[in-house]
Amino acid sequence: MPRVVRFVTDASMKGLRAVVTGGAGFIGSELTRQLVQRGVAVTVLDNFASGKKEYLAGLPVRIVEGDICDKEKVAETLKDQAIVYHVAALPFIPDSYANPEEFFRVNVEGTIALMRHAIESESVERFVYLSSSEVYGTAQTVPMAEDHPTLPRSTYAVSKLAADRTVFTLYREHGLPSVIVRLFNSYGPNITQPYIVPEIALQLLEGKGILKLGNVDSSRDFTFVEDSVRAIILSSLSKDAIGEVINVGSGEDVTIIRLARYIASVVGSEFSLENDPSRFRPYDVDRLVCDNSKAKRVLGWEPKVELQEGLRRTVHWIRKHPVTFKAPFRGCAAWYRTPRLPASRRSEP
Numbered sequence: 513m514p515r516v517v518r519f520v521t522d523a524s525m526k527g528l529r530a531v532v533t534g535g536a537g538f539i540g541s542e543l544t545r546q547l548v549q550r551g552v553a554v555t556v557l558d559n560f561a562s563g564k565k566e567y568l569a570g571l572p573v574r575i576v577e578g579d580i581c582d583k584e585k586v587a588e589t590l591k592d593q594a595i596v597y598h599v600a601a602l603p604f605i606p607d608s609y610a611n612p613e614e615f616f617r618v619n620v621e622g623t624i625a626l627m628r629h630a631i632e633s634e635s636v637e638r639f640v641y642l643s644s645s646e647v648y649g650t651a652q653t654v655p656m657a658e659d660h661p662t663l664p665r666s667t668y669a670v671s672k673l674a675a676d677r678t679v680f681t682l683y684r685e686h687g688l689p690s691v692i693v694r695l696f697n698s699y700g701p702n703i704t705q706p707y708i709v710p711e712i713a714l715q716l717l718e719g720k721g722i723l724k725l726g727n728v729d730s731s732r733d734f735t736f737v738e739d740s741v742r743a744i745i746l747s748s749l750s751k752d753a754i755g756e757v758i759n760v761g762s763g764e765d766v767t768i769i770r771l772a773r774y775i776a777s778v779v780g781s782e783f784s785l786e787n788d789p790s791r792f793r794p795y796d797v798d799r800l801v802c803d804n805s806k807a808k809r810v811l812g813w814e815p816k817v818e819l820q821e822g823l824r825r826t827v828h829w830i831r832k833h834p835v836t837f838k839a840p841f842r843g844c845a846a847w848y849r850t851p852r853l854p855a856s857r858r859s860e861p
């Protein structure tokens with residue numbers, strides 16, 4: 513039997529207790545900030561693999577340092593909590609090429625550990641899982657709705673899909689009200705990973721006028737992180753969202769070359785493009801564009817921050833903050849830059 517969901521409006525969130533896994537990360541820290549703004553008592557569970565304590569500075573939150581795969585830690589963290597926002601993951605695709613086991617351990621086993629303890633707990637009334645548009649692979653039809661085929665193109669994406677489907681089946685088997693949010697690319701402040709927006713901005717801010725990129729013809733659907741997070745919170749409030757998969761994205765895609773031109777105009781620089789073969793992903797997604805009509809219908813959500821405005825705010829943040837990456841697999845990209853198998857044993861996929 514589904515449990516009673518008693519919090520259905522924004523105002524009624526005041527005083528609720530919620531856990532944000534990965535709350536010190538890029539999306540998690542913005543989610544934590546917006547929840548605190550709504551009067552929610554937030555506990556962050558994070559092992560700081562990529563997240564940073566300074567992104568939570570000044571926020572009245574309880575921080576539990578630990579791994580989502582540590583069952584005792586998870587049980588202790590979930591005690592007396594009403595909502596679990598499961599954001600933690602290993603998210604950087606090139607890292608997954610060389611570390612498939614670790615991606616499955618954290619992204620799949622970690623999700624099961626959390627969901628299991630949420631089901632067993634007396635208090636948890638809602639579980640929100642942050643999935644990814646990467647589960648779809650490249651667009652077969654556009655825009656991409658929730659019933660678009662799932663043909664993931666990286667081990668990261670496979671791990672997200674496995675967790676996404678496991679949350680769904682555990683929901684059906686045990687009835688814990690759960691929502692699966694499939695987020696398209698987000699960007700904004702509190703950078704933790706060398707995603708494409710910070711990568712381009714950082715190269716341009718170096719002032720050399722050279723931009724080294726891989727596949728600039730691929731396109732993605734970019735949403736400013738404040739908007740993405742508003743959708744995540746709405747998904748935890750809407751009764752109609754329970755048991756649903758909901759896409760969250762702007763509804764428009766932009767090619768990487770066009771994105772670079774936008775960022776260059778914000779930075780105020782010109783650039784010459786250098787094609788860098790080492791940055792091409794071996795099995796890339798060519799196009800992602802979100803059909804967000806379900807998010808609009810079910811959550812009453814729509815994106816508010818235009819791409820140029822969001823990029824302006826992101827570049828402003830980068831100018832004021834030193835950006836360092838402390839992902840657990842620094843230098844990972846070198847792995848796929850150098851073929852591991854001798855040429856005689858490699859077949860072109």
Ligand SMILES: NC(=O)c1ccc[n+]([C@@H]2O[C@H](COP(=O)([O-])OP(=O)(O)OC[C@H]3O[C@@H](n4cnc5c(N)ncnc54)[C@H](O)[C@@H]3O)[C@@H](O)[C@H]2O)c1
Nearest residue numbers: 534537538539559560561562563579580600601697698704
């Ligand atoms: N950024 C995007 O564009 C995007 C798009 C779609 C989906 N997502 C999903 O959003 C979530 C957050 O991604 P992000 O971009 O904010 O990345 P991020 O690296 O900033 O956040 C991940 C957080 O999880 C923490 N973490 C990692 N392993 C952990 C573990 N074993 N135990 C506890 N904490 C751990 C990290 O320290 C970090 O704070 C991920 O689930 C990702 O798959 C992100």
